[in-house]
Amino acid sequence: MARTVRFHQAGGPDVLRLDDVDPGEPGPGEVRVRVDAVGINRAEVLFRRDQYIEPVKQFPSRLGAEAAGVIETIGPDVTGFAPGQAVSVVPAFSQNDYGVYAEQAIVPASALVNRPDGIDAIAGAAVWMPYLTAYGAMVEIAGLRAGETVVLNAASSSVGLAAIQTANRVGATPLVVTRTRAKRQRLLAEGAAEVIVSDEEDVAGRVLDLTAGRGAEYVFDAVAGPGVVNLARVVASGGTLFLWGAQSGQPTPYPGFELGMPALNLRTYTVHEITRDPQRLLRATAFVSSGLLAGTFRPVVDRVFPLEQIVQAHEHMESNSQVGKIVVSVDHG
Numbered sequence: 001m002a003r004t005v006r007f008h009q010a011g012g013p014d015v016l017r018l019d020d021v022d023p024g025e026p027g028p029g030e031v032r033v034r035v036d037a038v039g040i041n042r043a044e045v046l047f048r049r050d051q052y053i054e055p056v057k058q059f060p061s062r063l064g065a066e067a068a069g070v071i072e073t074i075g076p077d078v079t080g081f082a083p084g085q086a087v088s089v090v091p092a093f094s095q096n097d098y099g100v101y102a103e104q105a106i107v108p109a110s111a112l113v114n115r116p117d118g119i120d121a122i123a124g125a126a127v128w129m130p131y132l133t134a135y136g137a138m139v140e141i142a143g144l145r146a147g148e149t150v151v152l153n154a155a156s157s158s159v160g161l162a163a164i165q166t167a168n169r170v171g172a173t174p175l176v177v178t179r180t181r182a183k184r185q186r187l188l189a190e191g192a193a194e195v196i197v198s199d200e201e202d203v204a205g206r207v208l209d210l211t212a213g214r215g216a217e218y219v220f221d222a223v224a225g226p227g228v229v230n231l232a233r234v235v236a237s238g239g240t241l242f243l244w245g246a247q248s249g250q251p252t253p254y255p256g257f258e259l260g261m262p263a264l265n266l267r268t269y270t271v272h273e274i275t276r277d278p279q280r281l282l283r284a285t286a287f288v289s290s291g292l293l294a295g296t297f298r299p300v301v302d303r304v305f306p307l308e309q310i311v312q313a314h315e316h317m318e319s320n321s322q323v324g325k326i327v328v329s330v331d332h333g
Helices: 042-048 128-141 158-169 181-189 203-210 225-232 278-294 307-319
Strands: 002-007 016-021 030-040 067-074 086-089 104-108 112-114 149-153 173-178 194-197 216-221 235-243 265-268 301-306 325-329
Touching: 002 104, 002 307, 016 307, 030 307, 042 307, 067 104, 128 158, 128 216, 128 278, 149 158, 149 225, 158 173, 158 278, 173 181, 173 203, 181 194, 194 203, 203 225, 216 225, 225 235, 301 307, 307 325
Parallel strands: 149 173, 149 216, 173 194, 216 235, 235 265, 301 325
Antiparallel strands: 002 016, 030 067, 030 104, 030 325, 067 086, 086 112
């Protein structure tokens, strides 16, 4: 039996339970992983509340799509992986089908990546979702190039920090929007070219000033909701506003008509566009691994909780006070 986090009804962090569950044996195309660390993501908070982009299909439900550990056993038709291999699990599946908040977890082999040398379990659970998300939208989909400008909000999240580093790596200029001054200096230290404090400054006016009136080629919005209209004002003609999160929890209007029908592209994006496409995932892992090797990428871990404190880990996520990734460690005694 393996201690496994499940929730028996939708709700706040207190619905999470540590249950003893038989992890089972992997089927075709699956592996069983001894989980050593788990990366906590906003998607799991939304799934737990049954407010995610896909509904919870049954209770009790498992949770989690990002982890680091060691392969225990492989199922039929699995190639390229072997027992004893250190790996990371990347978000490439529905949480209705698999969940990695556990001491042991079965996952599809297609959701595994080799853990580079020098990357321990904590870093291995913190690096992939943020950097695959940032790379996928910014480089693979948008084709971000040197000299271009990007605007980022929610930049103190793990994805936001990865996006700052990704923009810098390709020679683009990351302009960061944050609500208060509390995280301004930290964001500058993490590589933001400029930090715009939305509670004190006119975001659109500041971006236009910084870009000599041109605007930003790309805006990556993790908040959505009514604020999308103001962010759309800063998109350069023919540029694109990517919606890669919905932290506001509010309806998101289409801003084009209100702004006079500018040449605005509006696109949603999830990391599954990368992780569920083998060729894109191959390119993405190569990009991230080379960044780690060169030292231009470094996962920022905000805090590590033991598995027994999974409720507190989710409470910390919902506090929005973190800078970087929240990780849960699994002690196998």
